[in-house]
Amino acid sequence: MEPTLADxxxxxxxxxxxxxxxxxxxxxxxxxVRGVAVRVTRSPAAADDVxxxxxxxxxxxxxAFDARRGSLRTWLSMLAHRRAVDWVRSEARHRKDVxxxxxxxxxxxxxxxxxxxxxxxxxxxxLLHTALAELPGPQREVVHLAYFAGRTYRQAAVELGIPEGxxxxxxxxxxxxxxxxxxxxxxxxxxxxx
Amino acid sequence: xxxxxxxxxxxxAAWAFGALPAAERRTxxxxxxxxxxxxxxxxxxxxxxxxxxxxxxxxNGSQESGGALALALxxxxxxxxxxxHAAPYAAAVAGLQSLLRSWTAxxxxxxxxxxxGTCTAPSPI
Numbered sequence: 277m278e279p280t281l282a283d284x285x286x287x288x289x290x291x292x293x294x295x296x297x298x299x300x301x302x303x304x305x306x307x308x309v310r311g312v313a314v315r316v317t318r319s320p321a322a323a324d325d326v327x328x329x330x331x332x333x334x335x336x337x338x339x340a341f342d343a344r345r346g347s348l349r350t351w352l353s354m355l356a357h358r359r360a361v362d363w364v365r366s367e368a369r370h371r372k373d374v375x376x377x378x379x380x381x382x383x384x385x386x387x388x389x390x391x392x393x394x395x396x397x398x399x400x401x402x403l404l405h406t407a408l409a410e411l412p413g414p415q416r417e418v419v420h421l422a423y424f425a426g427r428t429y430r431q432a433a434v435e436l437g438i439p440e441g442x443x444x445x446x447x448x449x450x451x452x453x454x455x456x457x458x459x460x461x462x463x464x465x466x467x468x469x470x
Numbered sequence: 471x472x473x474x475x476x477x478x479x480x481x482x483a484a485w486a487f488g489a490l491p492a493a494e495r496r497t498x499x500x501x502x503x504x505x506x507x508x509x510x511x512x513x514x515x516x517x518x519x520x521x522x523x524x525x526x527x528x529x530n531g532s533q534e535s536g537g538a539l540a541l542a543l544x545x546x547x548x549x550x551x552x553x554x555h556a557a558p559y560a561a562a563v564a565g566l567q568s569l570l571r572s573w574t575a576x577x578x579x580x581x582x583x584x585x586x587g588t589c590t591a592p593s594p595i
Contacts, residue, residue, distance in 0.1 A: 293549030335542035422489035446484035
């Protein structure tokens with residue numbers, strides 16, 4: 277795709293170490309990055325941490341972003357999503373370990389567990405977000421623009437420089453794949469080994 | 471198969487994501503009332519997006535606590551202001567330093583994965 281002039285110029289200034297460029301990127305995309313992270317982690321504090329990491333990565337290793345391969349908006353959104361999914365997964369592992377330790381000492385149930393339904397919903401939500409993070413890049417980009425950045429499929433097509441029909445098809449393939457991952461969840465034993 | 475059926479069927483995922491322009495949004499419910507297969511597909515896709523949204527509440531989030539760029543600026547100091555005549559040189563040096571940091575990080579990643587026995591290059595994201 278054609279890099280936008282604004283992205284290429286921002287990138288040049290980030291590489292140079294221009295702090296005001298980092299401020300501009302944050303002003304433009306900070307809310308999106310945090311929004312993605314809150315949606316996945318469901319914790320404002322965790323979302324703050326994820327946002328910190330995302331902008332630290334852009335700032336300390338600006339060459340990881342390539343303006344010829346995509347927009348800064350989708351790159352930051354996808355990075356935030358990946359980091360947020362990692363955060364939730366490590367949090368879940370940690371909770372499981374703690375619970376195992378606790379139960380050996382005293383069999384007290386969790387202090388404030390949500391209703392069962394909420395716990396199940398959260399697990400299924402994480403399953404879907406994990407599957408989303410593993411979609412092919414071109415599908416993921418359109419989903420990020422449509423779902424997280426609130427673009428219509430037509431606006432997403434313009435932003436990505438692809439035909440509208442392609443944007444529709446990618447959304448469809450992506451969402452169908454997510455629906456299938458719910459119907460056929462990965463083996464938890466394999467998941468743990470990964 | 472009417473073209474309306476095909477048009478709406480192609481729109482269902484965008485519709486489920488809430489990514490339809492206003493004009494097209496109106497065409498979907500009218501068709502769903504008449505077409506069982508599209509209605510079933512729409513329900514399945516909508517439900518998937520609902521689960522992606524997660525349980526209600528909590529995700530609305532509060533304002534960020536500030537200092538969001540503190541970590542970034544700790545990992546790499548900002549460039550000092552330089553005289554205009556030195557700017558091209560300073561930009562070239564900064565570019566090389568950034569490349570070097572990326573390379574070092576990449577190399578660390580490779581070395582780490584080699585010691586765990588899976589000797590593959592780390593992917594960018």
